[in-house]
Amino acid sequence: MQHNQLLKVLPFSSTKELNTLVENRRAFTLQHFELNIFETYEIERQVPLQFTDLVIINMIKGKKVMHLSDKIAFDYQPGETLLLPEYTRMKIDFPEAQLASPTQCTAITVAEEMIQDVVQQLNAFYPKQQEKSNWSFQLDKFHFSNNAELVALTNRLFEVSLSGNLHKEALANLVLKELLIRIMQIQGLLVLDENANTNNSEFAYLKRYIQENIAEKINVDKLCERAGMSKSSLCRAFRTELGVSPMEFVIRERIAYAKKILAQSKSVKTACFSAGFSDINYFVRLFKQREGITPGQYIMAG
Structure with a gap:
């Protein structure tokens, strides 16, 4: 058992903003990423979803059951993050959603050029100690619990993205880059936890x-x-x-x-x-x- 660090609940949609009671979506598009906020207000099953870019998914309120290709279905709870590659097909159950207690989840889709920029910069200026090992996302370590640093960065990215700040594009890019690095570090720890006996680093x-x-x-x-x-x-x-x-x-x-x-x-x-x-x-x-x-x-x- 581990206590998961929770993200702040975002403002819910107003009545005028509700187009559907299942996965109602609000999108905030910036230069290198898009923040999508999804809310569901009634029980539903097998709702399909797919993104064309790598996506960071954050469960904020409520519960989902995730069905991904070639993987056993799993509960998805607040305090957890998913990192999924582009074109991943999902089917989602909402077993507990209701009008008085909706679910809330975010999906941050990240442009390929931003990912390449971060990875190339790390490999050029902060190469890994182990020979022939480069920075990259470990897509088999796609589901992990939040820690304090991840929560702080994600909350900050939400705050900047939803603000009217004149410089929010520049600020959001800086936060997103740090968030991507933090995710790679977390995945590095997960790989180490799993392979310590066979890893020679x-x-x-x-x-x-x-x-x-x-x-x-x-x-x-x-x-x-x-x-x-x-x-x-x-x-x-x-x-x-x-x-x-x-x-x-x-x-x-x-x-x-x-x-x-x-x-x-x-x-x-x-x-x-x-x-x-x-x-x-x-x-x-x-x-x-x-x-x-x-x-x-x-x-x-x-």
Whole structure:
């Protein structure tokens, strides 16, 4: 279980703006992307949808069931993002939508030239550490939970796109570029989580080292020694490719391990010390900050 970071609910359509009760659409078109806001006010199933560009989909309110080609149908909830390639065919169920409690979802379609510009700039000026590895979207990691940074950027993009700001095209492009980079970093973390045992990158090596020594004291100096990198090089690599600091990466691994111990032992104290935390109060505060609930609540929910 993980607490998903939620986006702000956008203003709903006025009565005059409603053309349909199923996937009513408002579009805000800018130079390199289009923000679409969809609202549904009644239960419906198998509603088809397709976009001609890569699309970032954000569930804001309510629930959908997504049917994508060659994939098992899945619930789509607030606090989650989808990244889908152009021409992906979708069929969508709205099992709970009603007039008094409509669903709200956004779809940001991104022009190919914007994507190429961001990817080329990253590969030219911030090449990845691993040889023969380039920046790109991991389209098999298309469904992920929001984090605080992703939420802040997406909310900012909405705010700029809906504003009457004289410079909104320029501002929106800057925010969108950062959002695309953040998504690639999140996907990089997901790939690392999945392939740490077979991946030979420095990050995978350090991840295995952290997991094998999770209860020990681990600091940046030890990570530098293991990776054979200077502190500045290591910190820059983590920030650039994964969007986190080395110690934030260690905390992620400790929290993930603590969740396993909580599920097995049902003991906050055992999970705390087994995961390498030395202070229970600090562990509880940190766990709640990252997961949205306390360790004790996590035990009860399990």
